[in-house]
Amino acid sequence: MQTETLFSIRTPTGQPLRIRRQSFYAHKGNPSKRVSFLAGLHGDELEGVALCHRLIRYLRGLEAGEPEAFLGEVHVYPAVNPQALGAATRLWPFFGSDMNRQLGEKNGHSLPAEASRQLQDSLQRSSDIVVDLHASNLHLKELPQIRIVEEFDRKLIPLAQHTGADLIWVHPASGIFESTFGYNLNRAKIPTLVVEAGICLRIDDALSEQMFDGMVHLLHHLGVLATQTGATAAKPPHLVHSSQVHQVQAGRAGLFLCQARLGQTVQEGDPLGTVVDPLRGEVAEAIAAPVAGLVFTLREHPLAYEGALLVRIAQPNRSQP
Amino acid sequence: MKETLLTLPTPVGDPLELVKFHWDGGKNGESLSLVSGLHGDHLNGLLVNQRLIRFLDEIAAGAHPDYQLAGRVQIFPAVNLHALASGQPTGPFDNLDMDLAFPGSLGGEATERIAAAVLAHSSDSTYGILLKSSATHYEDAPHVQCFHPDHWERKLAGHLNLSVIREIRPAATLRQQLIYQWVVADLLCYLLSAGRPGAVDSDMCDRLFSGIVAFMVKTGLVKFSGTPADPGKSEYYRAREEHTLFTAHAGWFLPEVVVGTGLKKGQRLGEVRDLFRGVTLEEILAPKDGMLITLRSYPVVYEKEPVATLLAERSGIWPF
Numbered sequence: 051m052q053t054e055t056l057f058s059i060r061t062p063t064g065q066p067l068r069i070r071r072q073s074f075y076a077h078k079g080n081p082s083k084r085v086s087f088l089a090g091l092h093g094d095e096l097e098g099v100a101l102c103h104r105l106i107r108y109l110r111g112l113e114a115g116e117p118e119a120f121l122g123e124v125h126v127y128p129a130v131n132p133q134a135l136g137a138a139t140r141l142w143p144f145f146g147s148d149m150n151r152q153l154g155e156k157n158g159h160s161l162p163a164e165a166s167r168q169l170q171d172s173l174q175r176s177s178d179i180v181v182d183l184h185a186s187n188l189h190l191k192e193l194p195q196i197r198i199v200e201e202f203d204r205k206l207i208p209l210a211q212h213t214g215a216d217l218i219w220v221h222p223a224s225g226i227f228e229s230t231f232g233y234n235l236n237r238a239k240i241p242t243l244v245v246e247a248g249i250c251l252r253i254d255d256a257l258s259e260q261m262f263d264g265m266v267h268l269l270h271h272l273g274v275l276a277t278q279t280g281a282t283a284a285k286p287p288h289l290v291h292s293s294q295v296h297q298v299q300a301g302r303a304g305l306f307l308c309q310a311r312l313g314q315t316v317q318e319g320d321p322l323g324t325v326v327d328p329l330r331g332e333v334a335e336a337i338a339a340p341v342a343g344l345v346f347t348l349r350e351h352p353l354a355y356e357g358a359l360l361v362r363i364a365q366p367n368r369s370q371p
Numbered sequence: 372m373k374e375t376l377l378t379l380p381t382p383v384g385d386p387l388e389l390v391k392f393h394w395d396g397g398k399n400g401e402s403l404s405l406v407s408g409l410h411g412d413h414l415n416g417l418l419v420n421q422r423l424i425r426f427l428d429e430i431a432a433g434a435h436p437d438y439q440l441a442g443r444v445q446i447f448p449a450v451n452l453h454a455l456a457s458g459q460p461t462g463p464f465d466n467l468d469m470d471l472a473f474p475g476s477l478g479g480e481a482t483e484r485i486a487a488a489v490l491a492h493s494s495d496s497t498y499g500i501l502l503k504s505s506a507t508h509y510e511d512a513p514h515v516q517c518f519h520p521d522h523w524e525r526k527l528a529g530h531l532n533l534s535v536i537r538e539i540r541p542a543a544t545l546r547q548q549l550i551y552q553w554v555v556a557d558l559l560c561y562l563l564s565a566g567r568p569g570a571v572d573s574d575m576c577d578r579l580f581s582g583i584v585a586f587m588v589k590t591g592l593v594k595f596s597g598t599p600a601d602p603g604k605s606e607y608y609r610a611r612e613e614h615t616l617f618t619a620h621a622g623w624f625l626p627e628v629v630v631g632t633g634l635k636k637g638q639r640l641g642e643v644r645d646l647f648r649g650v651t652l653e654e655i656l657a658p659k660d661g662m663l664i665t666l667r668s669y670p671v672v673y674e675k676e677p678v679a680t681l682l683a684e685r686s687g688i689w690p691f
Contacts, residue, residue, distance in 0.1 A: 059674040061621055062621045062623070062673060063646055067673075140466065141466075144673075146507050148468075153543065154542070154544075159677045161676050226471070226547055299478070303380040328383055354382060355382065355480065356379065356484075357479050
């Protein structure tokens with residue numbers, strides 16, 4: 051394993067601030083493929099950081115015991131927004147900047163913008179495929195899923211099938227993506243899978259394990275690793291388009307008391323929870339499943355304003371069980 | 372007249388209300404929307420709109436006989452209700468940047484609903500003016516920002532009576548901003564930036580207030596029978612004429628100039644000192660003649676951080 055620094059500056063107190071990666075190179079010859087894992091763009095999303103820890107540990111063990119297994123290159127960027135991670139905040143705290151909204155056209159001269167550009171350069175120079183790991187916000191918990199903008203679906207769906215995710219969600223483009231790493235790397239013809247899993251500020255062992263198995267499977271599938279150590283089969287995810295995704299929103303403000311489980315298959319009309327009015331001691335709204343399908347997003351934060359997203363349900367394709 | 376556009380029930384308290392103030396002179400058929408408070412700590416815009424509301428109410432009540440309303444004016448003084456209530460740039464519940472929430476959604480989350488309501492109520496206006504402060508840690512001299520302005524828009528911008536009109540390059544995030552949505556809706560629109568977040572500058576607010584009044588008079592939204600004040604001159608700066616000045620060292624930045632002043636090539640803007648020992652690490656010098664439009668206001672700086680923006684090589688003097 052080689053530790054490489056791709057961005058370094060001095061903080062006001064003189065301490066260095068570095069963005070680093072851990073690299074594993076092909077045992078000999080040219081790499082079959084070069085895959086990069088990116089985590090911690092948002093400092094409160096820890097699932098990806100934990101997954102990088104597992105990957106680095108696994109790859110170090112493999113390198114020590116079975117170095118010939120490395121036919122390709124793996125680069126792991128486990129903590130690309132170190133100050134935000136240190137403060138457990140989504141944004142780079144001193145600047146109040148979202149590091150995943152700094153790319154694209156003319157996004158200024160701030161330090162987060164410059165760090166993002168250098169990170170993008172590093173990824174583009176050293177990757178054939180990138181996996182960009184995210185968790186949800188403080189309000190929602192997500193089943194492991196790959197989110198794909200429609201214009202990139204032909205390249206990305208075949209890759210996403212081998213990630214062990216529960217779901218692949220193909221959705222239309224939106225302006226909000228144009229400044230993100232996922233969008234800009236895909237536009238630069240570096241296939242990039244954007245993973246959403248779990249909830250911010252927490253690590254779910256079961257989800258973490260599932261994602262680790264999936265990513266190791268992906269490395270085997272791509273021919274980056276040739277070993278049986280740690281290799282598992284990954285079940286194919288549900289593939290859904292936006293028309294199959296049903297959002298359930300609060301019609302009233304209050305506290306959402308949840309009855310559904312993440313990953314549950316519900317039938318139309320099944321109870322999902324209630325929104326209660328704590329001031330009056332009344333049930334303001336009973337929430338039921340509008341369609342049958344897989345609950346892949348669930349509200350964890352009970353406080354709900356009108357219009358708050360409570361549940362997302364993926365309707366299966368006819369060919370899917 | 373005050374009107375409630377949107378009532379947002381809260382989970383455990385009284386509802387929040389998004390309001391606008393509007394006046395209808397009714398004669399010339401044109402209209403102006405003024406928006407402030409997209410970020411909860413951008414206070415200059417809020418104060419300017421407060422003064423405009425008072426002024427327009429007084430005109431409507433006949434307290435300023437030289438002025439008469441002739442068009443429609445509406446003011447949205449406080450858009451990001453949660454952020455303003457908490458004194459922060461964004462609302463603490465969702466931390467969403469309101470100016471990255473447009474066009475919004477009437478059926479979406481609270482921030483999206485507010486964005487959609489503001490856009491729905493302003494997108495049929497003839498003119499739009501958005502009032503903001505600088506980015507966090509910086510101070511802006513009062514100036515007009517415009518996006519791809521044509522000759523007429525540049526000319527009209529001069530009637531805002533601010534000395535600097537600055538062309539802004541669209542960023543990738545622009546599509547989520549109110550000003551972009553106004554451009555798409557075919558409003559003739561400007562962004563006025565002045566001061567810094569979390570602070571009020573009375574002199575800057577005076578200049579913005581009188582500039583907007585002059586704009587309303589020039590566009591015929593308000594008729595004025597007195598003698599107009601000398602508008603002064605405005606200079607137009609293209610985006611390619613901007614120079615960003617960076618620190619080479621981390622430490623403590625001590626400015627020696629103020630925003631809105633013209634600088635000569637080689638002139639000192641300030642210096643960076645070691646944070647602990649106070650030793651001078653570097654001087655920040657103007658690379659060429661120009662107008663200092665943005666200056667670092669928060670003294671603690673990282674290595675390679677921008678500390679100033681200089682607008683150089685003015686391309687035209689108002690009147691064009």
